[in-house]
Amino acid sequence: xxxxxxxxxxxxxxxxxxxxxxxxxxxxxxxxxxxxxxxxxxxxxxxxxxxxxxxxxxxxxxxxxxxxxxxxxxxxxxxxxxxxxxxxxxxxxxxxxxxxxxxxxxxxxxxxxxxxxxxxxxxxxxxxxxxxxxxxxxxxxxxxxxx
Numbered sequence: 001x002x003x004x005x006x007x008x009x010x011x012x013x014x015x016x017x018x019x020x021x022x023x024x025x026x027x028x029x030x031x032x033x034x035x036x037x038x039x040x041x042x043x044x045x046x047x048x049x050x051x052x053x054x055x056x057x058x059x060x061x062x063x064x065x066x067x068x069x070x071x072x073x074x075x076x077x078x079x080x081x082x083x084x085x086x087x088x089x090x091x092x093x094x095x096x097x098x099x100x101x102x103x104x105x106x107x108x109x110x111x112x113x114x115x116x117x118x119x120x121x122x123x124x125x126x127x128x129x130x131x132x133x134x135x136x137x138x139x140x141x142x143x144x145x146x147x
Contacts, residue, residue, distance in 0.1 A: 004080045005096045007038035008103040018049040035082040043077045063092045
């Protein structure tokens, strides 16, 4: 599962069914570039086409993807959502960085004003942006999938 960026629980995700409703397991395995992993309250069938939204972060942000895997957890499910083109993967990766910055800011005590938030965002970028770099993700996606 190293090919999937973990999504922070603090930023709610909405998953909605898309048409076409499903893609074959073989086809998904062949074309997937990787994706994100998020906790969700319900299970999704492997190959189901979904739209991923993060309304509290940005009402306009949405990415189409497919369920690569779905694992039962104590509280709900961990869903791996794969993306099939580089532009969608790039958009999702940028969205996940914003989520991580938001999470980082919430964990700090001193984010009362805009300057503090901007400083915390810059601090997060300095410490973690390399994890989201194109080269790092390409290396991770080159590794064999665990599913």
